[in-house]
Amino acid sequence: MQPEPDAKPTPQLTLLYGPTLLAYDFGPEHPFNATRGRLTVELMRETGLLDAPGVKVVPPVEADRDDLFVFHTKEFVDFVQNACVKGYGYLDGGDTPAFEGCYDAALTVVGGSMRAIDLVMTGQTRYVFMPVGGLHHGHPSRASGFCIFNDIAIAIKRLQQQYGVKRIAYIDMDAHHGDGVVYGFYDDPSVLTIDFHEDGRYLFPGTGELHETGRGNAVGTKINIPMPPFSSDQSFFYVFDEVVPAAIRSFKPEIILLVCGVDGHGGDPLTDMNYSTASYLHAVTRLRELAAELCQDRLVVWGAGGYDPATCARCWTGVGAALADYNLPDFLPENWRQHFLKMTGEEAPVGLHENYTSDNTFPRVEKMVGWLKMKVLEV
Numbered sequence: 001m002q003p004e005p006d007a008k009p010t011p012q013l014t015l016l017y018g019p020t021l022l023a024y025d026f027g028p029e030h031p032f033n034a035t036r037g038r039l040t041v042e043l044m045r046e047t048g049l050l051d052a053p054g055v056k057v058v059p060p061v062e063a064d065r066d067d068l069f070v071f072h073t074k075e076f077v078d079f080v081q082n083a084c085v086k087g088y089g090y091l092d093g094g095d096t097p098a099f100e101g102c103y104d105a106a107l108t109v110v111g112g113s114m115r116a117i118d119l120v121m122t123g124q125t126r127y128v129f130m131p132v133g134g135l136h137h138g139h140p141s142r143a144s145g146f147c148i149f150n151d152i153a154i155a156i157k158r159l160q161q162q163y164g165v166k167r168i169a170y171i172d173m174d175a176h177h178g179d180g181v182v183y184g185f186y187d188d189p190s191v192l193t194i195d196f197h198e199d200g201r202y203l204f205p206g207t208g209e210l211h212e213t214g215r216g217n218a219v220g221t222k223i224n225i226p227m228p229p230f231s232s233d234q235s236f237f238y239v240f241d242e243v244v245p246a247a248i249r250s251f252k253p254e255i256i257l258l259v260c261g262v263d264g265h266g267g268d269p270l271t272d273m274n275y276s277t278a279s280y281l282h283a284v285t286r287l288r289e290l291a292a293e294l295c296q297d298r299l300v301v302w303g304a305g306g307y308d309p310a311t312c313a314r315c316w317t318g319v320g321a322a323l324a325d326y327n328l329p330d331f332l333p334e335n336w337r338q339h340f341l342k343m344t345g346e347e348a349p350v351g352l353h354e355n356y357t358s359d360n361t362f363p364r365v366e367k368m369v370g371w372l373k374m375k376v377l378e379v
C-alpha cells in the first residue's frame with residue numbers, strides 16, 4: 001500500500017544514541033562523564049519511552065578524519081590525535097583533559113551529529129534527539145570547555161554543503177554561551193543563532209553580549225541573550241516567547257537546531273541559573289510548533305551541557321517524551337531510582353518536575369527584550 005502523500009515520516013523521534021557515545025568521558029571526577037548519559041538513557045528505558053510507538057534508537061557511526069576539515073584545522077586535528085596517543089595533559093588551558101581514546105570518542109560524537117542531519121534531511125524521521133553531543137565550545141583550531149571537535153558546526157556545514165540548505169536556525173539554551181558555533185558562523189547570514197546563556201560576566205566563556213549581532217551582511221542574524229544569574233522559568237518563558245518565534249518566523253529557516261544543555265537548571269552545580277524542567281519543555285514544544293509551521297517538521301535537538309546526573313536524566317527524558325508525544329509517569333520508576341543510588345551514592349529524586357519560582361531578574365530581562373526589539377527584531 002502506498003503511504004498517504006502527506007504522511008509524516010516514521011519514526012516520529014529518533015534517539016541518536018549508542019554505548020560508544022559514552023566513551024566521550026573525561027573520568028568520574030570530571031563533570032562531563034559517562035554517568036549523565038547512561039542514567040538518562042536508563043530512565044528513558046525504564047519509563048517506557050524507548051519502546052513507545054514512533055520512537056527508534058539509532059547508534060552513531062564514527063566520522064572520518066576528513067569530515068573534520070570542514071570546520072577544524074589540520075594542525076588542531078593532528079594535535080588532538082597526538083594527545084590521544086599520549087593520553088595525558090590538557091587539550092585546552094585546563095578544562096578539557098586528553099585521555100586515551102579521546103580522538104575516536106570525539107569522532108563518534110561528530111559522526112552521530114552527521115547521522116542526525118542525514119536522518120532528518122532524507123525524511124527518515126521527523127525529529128532527532130542526541131542527548132550525548134552538542135559540543136558547542138569547539139573552535140576551528142582549539143578545544144575548549146569540555147568540547148574537542150564541534151559536532152554542531154560540522155553538522156551545519158553538512159547541511160550547507162551536502163544538502164544545499166540556505167537558511168538554518170540554531171537555538172542554544174545551554175547556560176554557557178555557544179561561542180564555537182556563534183563565532184564559527186558570525187559572518188554567515190544563512191545561519192540564525194539565538195543563544196540564551198548566563199551573562200558572560202559571571203560564567204565561562206565570558207562572551208555573548210547583547211550587542212554582538214553578527215558581522216558584515218550577517219548583522220542581525222546573531223541574537224545573544226545574556227540572562228542574569230538566578231533567572232528562572234518566568235524570565236526564560238518571557239524572553240523566549242518575545243524573541244524566538246518572531247526571529248524565526250522572519251528568518252524562515254529550512255531546519256531548526258536546538259542545543260538543549262540543562263546546566264541552566266536550578267539543580268546544576270556549575271552555573272547560577274535557576275530554570276526548572278519546564279523551561280526545557282517549553283523550548284522544545286514551541287520549536288516543534290515552529291518547525292511544523294515553517295520547515296516540514298525538521299528539528300534536531302542535542303543535549304550538550306548538564307552536570308547533575310538527576311537533572312540530565314529528568315530533563316532529557318522529558319524532552320524526548322515531548323518530541324514523541326509520550327506521557328511519562330508522574331513518579332520516577334523504582335528500578336531507576338535504585339540504580340541511581342548505586343551509581344551516584346545519592347538518593348534519586350522522586351518526580352520528574354520541580355519548581356524554582358523566585359525570580360527577581362524579571363525587570364532586567366524586560367529591558368533586554370526592549371533592546372532586541374528595537375535593534376534586531378523590528379529593523
Ligand SMILES: [Zn+2]
Pocket residue numbers: 174175176261263304305306
Ligand atoms: Zn554548558
